[in-house]
Amino acid sequence: xxxxxxxxxxxxxxxxxxxxxxxxxxxxxxxxxxxxxxxxxxxxxxxxxxxxxxxxxxxxxxxxxxxxxxxxxxxxxxxxxxxxxxxxxxxxxxxxxxxxxxxxxxxxxxxxxxxxxxxxxxxxxxxxxxxxxxxxxxxxxxxxxxxxxxxxxxxxxxxxxxxxxxxxxxxxxxxxxxxxxxxxxxxxxxxxxxxxxxxxxxxxxxxxxxxxxxxxxxxxxxxxxxxxxxxxxxxxxxxxxxxxxxxxxxxxxxxxxxxxxxxxxxxxxxxxxxxxxxxxxxxxxxxxxxxx
Amino acid sequence: xxxxxxxxxxxxxxxxxxxxxxxxxxxxxxxxxxxxxxxxxxxxxxxxxxxxxxxxxxxxxxxxxxxxxxxxxxxxxxxxxxxxxxxxxxxxxxxxxxxxxxxxxxxxxxxxxxxxxxxxxxxxxxxxxxxxxxxxxxxxxxxxxxxxxxxxxxxxxxxxxxxxxxxxxxxxxxxxxxxxxxxxxxxxxxxxxxxxxxxxxxxxxxxxxxxxxxxxxxxxxxxxxxxxxxxxxxxxxxxxxxxxxxxxxxxxxxxxxxxxxxxxxxxxxxxxxxxxxxxxxxxxxxxx
Numbered sequence: 001x002x003x004x005x006x007x008x009x010x011x012x013x014x015x016x017x018x019x020x021x022x023x024x025x026x027x028x029x030x031x032x033x034x035x036x037x038x039x040x041x042x043x044x045x046x047x048x049x050x051x052x053x054x055x056x057x058x059x060x061x062x063x064x065x066x067x068x069x070x071x072x073x074x075x076x077x078x079x080x081x082x083x084x085x086x087x088x089x090x091x092x093x094x095x096x097x098x099x100x101x102x103x104x105x106x107x108x109x110x111x112x113x114x115x116x117x118x119x120x121x122x123x124x125x126x127x128x129x130x131x132x133x134x135x136x137x138x139x140x141x142x143x144x145x146x147x148x149x150x151x152x153x154x155x156x157x158x159x160x161x162x163x164x165x166x167x168x169x170x171x172x173x174x175x176x177x178x179x180x181x182x183x184x185x186x187x188x189x190x191x192x193x194x195x196x197x198x199x200x201x202x203x204x205x206x207x208x209x210x211x212x213x214x215x216x217x218x219x220x221x222x223x224x225x226x227x228x229x230x231x232x233x234x235x236x237x238x239x240x241x242x243x244x245x246x247x248x249x250x251x252x253x254x255x256x257x258x259x260x261x262x263x264x265x266x267x268x269x270x271x272x273x274x275x276x277x278x279x280x281x282x283x284x285x286x287x288x289x290x291x292x
Numbered sequence: 293x294x295x296x297x298x299x300x301x302x303x304x305x306x307x308x309x310x311x312x313x314x315x316x317x318x319x320x321x322x323x324x325x326x327x328x329x330x331x332x333x334x335x336x337x338x339x340x341x342x343x344x345x346x347x348x349x350x351x352x353x354x355x356x357x358x359x360x361x362x363x364x365x366x367x368x369x370x371x372x373x374x375x376x377x378x379x380x381x382x383x384x385x386x387x388x389x390x391x392x393x394x395x396x397x398x399x400x401x402x403x404x405x406x407x408x409x410x411x412x413x414x415x416x417x418x419x420x421x422x423x424x425x426x427x428x429x430x431x432x433x434x435x436x437x438x439x440x441x442x443x444x445x446x447x448x449x450x451x452x453x454x455x456x457x458x459x460x461x462x463x464x465x466x467x468x469x470x471x472x473x474x475x476x477x478x479x480x481x482x483x484x485x486x487x488x489x490x491x492x493x494x495x496x497x498x499x500x501x502x503x504x505x506x507x508x509x510x511x512x513x514x515x516x517x518x519x520x521x522x523x524x525x526x527x528x529x530x531x532x533x534x535x536x537x538x539x540x541x542x543x544x545x546x547x548x549x550x551x552x553x554x555x556x557x558x559x560x561x562x563x564x565x566x567x568x569x570x571x572x573x574x575x576x577x578x579x580x
Binding site: 017030033037039046048049105106113125129130137138158220226253263269270274280281 | 295298299302303305306307309310311312313314316317319320323324327377378379380381382384385386389390398400401402403404405407408409410411412413414415416418419420445448452476477478479481482499502505506507508509513533536537540541552555558559562563565566569570
């Protein structure tokens with residue numbers, strides 16, 4: 001598309017305008033400076049961790065069993081995968097069903113819906129350490145699960161629930177009403193409409209939410225220290241205590257002996273986050289294009 | 293008949309799932325308050341909240357969390373001072389100062405900034421910021437200043453994304469009207485669009501405060517964690533969150549309950565912030 005020439009100002013006259021309006025020039029500089037700071041900080045953090053950490057990614061870090069000499073992060077990778085899988089198995093159906101109820105089933109202006117919205121928002125604002133405390137008091141002690149994978153996963157499930165509900169809700173809302181009407185018109189029941197028509201077309205949005213929750217689980221530390229524990233081992237049952245990558249990193253960076261291994265763990269965490277963000281973006285973009 | 297039953301059953305299941313978040317909030321409230329409020333009673337409400345000395349191992353033990361409350365407030369205020377101006381200005385750039393191409397590049401960057409785990413931020417702070425502060429300003433580097441800078445970086449994505457959405461929600465005619473009156477691009481954005489997006493921008497600040505006050509792992513690694521009243525910017529400080537994580541591992545009896553009560557105080561702070569966020573974003577809806 002060609003731009004109309006009306007909006008085009010020559011560089012010369014632009015400079016003149018700025019010289020006449022010091023406020024404008026100042027604000028332009030401030031805005032540019034702020035963006036530069038943001039970009040430089042991010043690039044510096046990522047670059048620093050990668051440059052410092054990649055050389056420490058040695059094969060011994062990926063040995064099957066953790067010992068105090070190899071400081072292997074392999075067990076914590078396995079634990080992280082377990083935790084992600086179990087937490088999602090618990091939270092994803094509940095979150096998706098909750099969103100289905102809110103969008104497809106509940107009547108407009110329903111008071112119950114309002115309470116669900118308020119509590120969901122509250123949940124998303126609670127700091128992870130408070131979740132950790134709650135998990136310790138409720139799952140670990142009151143329900144007698146002990147410091148275990150399952151207590152950690154249940155705590156995490158509550159934590160990621162608002163994220164899944166919110167993204168699923170948005171995805172469901174963006175499904176055009178014609179889909180619903182068409183399905184009902186063909187004689188499908190409400191349940192059939194939800195599962196055969198609405199959910200399939202909302203999949204990308206839901207998936208993007210789930211990927212973001214994976215990111216939250218992988219990066220979580222404070223909620224897990226006192227619920228899933230910090231033992232470096234591959235868990236054999238749900239009742240075992242084990243540490244995820246983030247907790248592994250916390251333990252390493254507290255003992256100043258293992259700085260290099262902490263760098264390596266940071267690299268692994270960062271790469272996971274980069275991959276997660278990449279896929280969330282790809283899926284979200286597909287979704288947007290599909291809508292148009 | 294069967295169809296109806298299935299329909300009823302599925303509705304019931306969906307309803308139950310929707311109940312889960314209400315139930316979770318209730319459970320969290322009940323267990324936190326039941327675990328923490330008795331300790332406040334035993335220690336004395338005012339002695340607990342306004343006591344200036346936290347010495348759980350002394351005889352008699354002293355459980356005053358004022359140092360931690362003030363610590364949390366200082367660190368959060370520092371983070372706001374650093375993060376909010378940069379965040380809002382970046383949001384303005386993203387919404388009104390850049391072409392689509394640059395925006396396409398900035399957006400994922402901000403998302404990445406939001407996705408980096410707090411423990412990695414903490415580690416970065418420990419390895420880069422702490423030595424930097426130590427060499428530039430003296431002290432041992434673990435300080436209010438270090439924690440503020442790190443938290444300021446961490447709240448950037450929250451402030452940027454919500455402020456940007458608020459700025460984009462302002463109708464174009466505001467901007468165009470200002471231009472038509474002869475204002476420059478910058479003046480239109482700063483004097484017309486930004487005030488119109490005020491409530492959304494404030495909401496982003498409130499969320500940023502929530503993130504800063506609730507942040508745990510990153511702060512522990514750079515703040516020094518001394519449980520005493522904060523003295524100056526270059527000395528260490530302990531936040532509410534840090535207090536819980538550091539001592540929960542070995543605390544017993546009343547000490548443990550006092551830590552849970554610390555969690556209660558934090559929880560109440562966050563609830564208040566949530567309510568104000570709610571009020572701010574509701575006002576936006578009324579106006580829009």
